[in-house]
Amino acid sequence: MHDESQIDIPASFTALFIEPGRSRPSAARAHIAQRYDLCEDLANLLTEQASTLKWELGVTELDVLERVLRGLRAAPAAGVAPTVDAREARWVVTRLAELLDWPALPGAPEEGGEAEDAGDAH
16 A cells, blocks of 8 residues: 555645636646645644744734745745645645644635635636
């Protein structure tokens, strides 16, 4: 049995791979599981950094989340690994807010798998 078969991928993440007007993901489950692992790990790794940033700068949780989102979106252009696309970056920030029990950024995807706002779509 493969490890990816053991991964419970949330609907909110799978929704990133469903094109408008479609009902099935556009990528194989193994690829989605790999991307989910990366994004979940990234969200968990960012918890300490986000908490520290909030404390050091004396800014709100939403300010920190916006900064993290900008940083994730800039990472591919800067050649920083790991890279995530705009939809994955938004999911990572939403997951980060959940992990820290912070409010989510406006327009963030819902757990039920709602699509991104138009500004985040590919």
